Amino acid sequence: MHMADALLSPAVAGTMYLGSAAAAGYSIRKLRSEKEEQKIPVMGVMGAFVFAAQMINFSIPGTGSSGHMCGSMMLAAVLGPEAGFLTMISVLLVQCLLFADGGLLALGANIWNMAFYGCFVGGMVIWKRMTRNGMTRRTIAAASVLGCVLTLQLGAFSVVLETLASGITELPFGVFLAAMQPIHLAIGVVEGLITSAVLLFLYGTRPELLWNGTETGEGKSRLSRRGTLAVLAGMAVAIGGLLSLFASADPDGLEWSVERTAGMAEIQPEGGVYALADRIRAAASLLPDYTWKGGKAAGGTSVSGIVGGIAVACVCMAVCFLLRRFRRKPGDQKNNEET
Amino acid sequence: MKKPDRALRDIHTADDAGGNGIHPLACLLVTILYILAVMSFQKYNMAGLAGMALYILILCIWYDISILDMLRHIWPAFLLTAMIGIANPIFDSTVSAGTLSMATLIVKGCLCAAAAYILIAQTGIRPLCSALRTLHFPKELIVVLLLMYRYLTALVREVKQMLTAYRLRTPGTKGLPFRTWGSFVGLLLLRSIDRAEEVYESMQLRGFQGDFLLSPGSYSPVWSAVYTVLWGIAIFALRFFPVFQMAEVLLWRILK
Known part of the structure; x- marks a missing residue:
């Protein structure tokens, strides 16, 4: 579910950064108020654990395929939602910087889609609510599966909204949604089973390691439940307002997507498979005498710069190679001193 | 692998x-x-x-x-x-x-x-x-990020060894079967948490004040x-x- 930079417009990426930054700010404030410094090394090692555990492929019974865990729900169940959220941010940052899983500017969206839902909805709402009357094997398994399924569904839904609001894909909203949600339902069930298996093992061996949703003496939140809900509602309104502001200013925004989805005469999603097949045939028959969208200008622009582009690239490469010859390498000075 | x-x-x-x-x-x-x-x-x-x-x-x-x-x-x-x-x-x-x-x-x-x-x-x-x-990123996040990066290599190697050992014991299997999911990852999790506690104690002994000095x-x-x-x-x-x-x-x- 890691989104690449190319799947988001700068406005949507910025808005998602704002939302994620607000959640991160709240988490850091909570962590500082709890004064649990010993949690920080545990968070670091747990982040590395989640990353390492993602290397393991789990064979899914009866399908012949395999899946891997995401980890935000597990982090929330062990560290608590706030510490889990901050750990997931680090995991996503390392994945983005070192492994090209997700983009640098799409990080805000990825944090929201994977860490926020997993830790706050999965941990703070589902896990805390289901285990508040005491943990049993049944509640742990149910909370894990329900949490993973629900948070992955929310994450997938957000991916659809963010991509469409950025005007990246031509897929109509309904088709995109129908493609994303069922896949993530299956992934959510598998991840939920993996998470529940691990948490049940932990419950059987070291139950004190599981977060039971209670606050420590010093760590009582400064915000009441009503206050938290008010902050979350305010954030939702602010983010929604910002998103719609950008979308209305930019033709690649949400308004554009909705208008495009509903207004295109050629696309008839109501017609189902027949309309789709008809459209593919119509498009394919246009192939011999096609024109670039936007008339000849776009195609012309694409072609006319090729010679200039090659020339500029050759000059830049030549200058680079020349300059590199004169550049002092780190080992050169040492070698000169030795000789 | x-x-x-x-x-x-x-x-x-x-x-x-x-x-x-x-x-x-x-x-x-x-x-x-x-x-x-x-x-x-x-x-x-x-x-x-x-x-x-x-x-x-x-x-x-x-x-x-x-x-x-x-x-x-x-x-x-x-x-x-x-x-x-x-x-x-x-x-x-x-x-x-x-x-x-x-x-x-x-x-x-x-x-x-x-x-x-x-x-x-x-x-x-x-x-x-x-x-x-320099951009005022919170120090907690930086510390978690650096600790995570430091232990990434160790834990990835550990997973690699565990997977090799498992494959040698059960040749021909593809992925981990359902019955071993909990114990396999759970053991890794327990080892990681124990390691984190040892790390924290040794960091405290060396005067860790909740922040790394970065240059x-x-x-x-x-x-x-x-x-x-x-x-x-x-x-x-x-x-x-x-x-x-x-x-x-x-x-x-x-x-x-």
Whole structure:
């Protein structure tokens, strides 16, 4: 579910950064108020654990395929939602910087889609609510599966909204949604089973390691439940307002997507498979005498710069190679001193 | 086995990075500016987007970055953007327009991922964290990030060993079967938590006060400023002016 930079417009990426930054700010404030410094090394090692555990492929019974865990729900169940959220941010940052899983500017969206839902909805709402009357094997398994399924569904839904609001894909909203949600339902069930298996093992061996949703003496939140809900509602309104502001200013925004989805005469999603097949045939028959969208200008622009582009690239490469010859390498000075 | 090996290779790439004489904050700002410029291109503007590849090309040559390694690294971004864009030829107004928008999307994805790869190859994790601290990134996040990075190699190696041991005991099995999910990952989790407690105790004994001392490394302020300004101008020019067409006109005039 890691989104690449190319799947988001700068406005949507910025808005998602704002939302994620607000959640991160709240988490850091909570962590500082709890004064649990010993949690920080545990968070670091747990982040590395989640990353390492993602290397393991789990064979899914009866399908012949395999899946891997995401980890935000597990982090929330062990560290608590706030510490889990901050750990997931680090995991996503390392994945983005070192492994090209997700983009640098799409990080805000990825944090929201994977860490926020997993830790706050999965941990703070589902896990805390289901285990508040005491943990049993049944509640742990149910909370894990329900949490993973629900948070992955929310994450997938957000991916659809963010991509469409950025005007990246031509897929109509309904088709995109129908493609994303069922896949993530299956992934959510598998991840939920993996998470529940691990948490049940932990419950059987070291139950004190599981977060039971209670606050420590010093760590009582400064915000009441009503206050938290008010902050979350305010954030939702602010983010929604910002998103719609950008979308209305930019033709690649949400308004554009909705208008495009509903207004295109050629696309008839109501017609189902027949309309789709008809459209593919119509498009394919246009192939011999096609024109670039936007008339000849776009195609012309694409072609006319090729010679200039090659020339500029050759000059830049030549200058680079020349300059590199004169550049002092780190080992050169040492070698000169030795000789 | 491929996943742990790939992860270890990428971690070592970041370990070997740094020492380029440019302040990591300058590298970070230029990378963000570049990604913003790439993201802002319209979906049919392939000509303009192709020009942005110059940044990647020049930095790869300058820093001796293997283009093959980089392509291998950005493969996931290519796959993801291709998966999202594959529907464009069907749902866009014409197949050609859809193909063009799909190609633009893929190129955008690859360029952005390559820029992030080059950033890490230029700076390394610790100098980059120092740049993030300069931008008032919370210290808790930086500490978690650095600790995580420090133990990544150890835990990935541990997973690799566990998987090898499991495969040797159960030859011919693909993936972990359902009955071993809990105990396999659970044991790794318990070992990780125990390790974290030992780490915390040893850090406390060495005077850990909740923060790491970070240095941006040795750098030249003048070169850093020149680097930022020059790349800023170049990215602005590539984004807003038809540089290639202008170069082509100039070339023909010179040849005539």
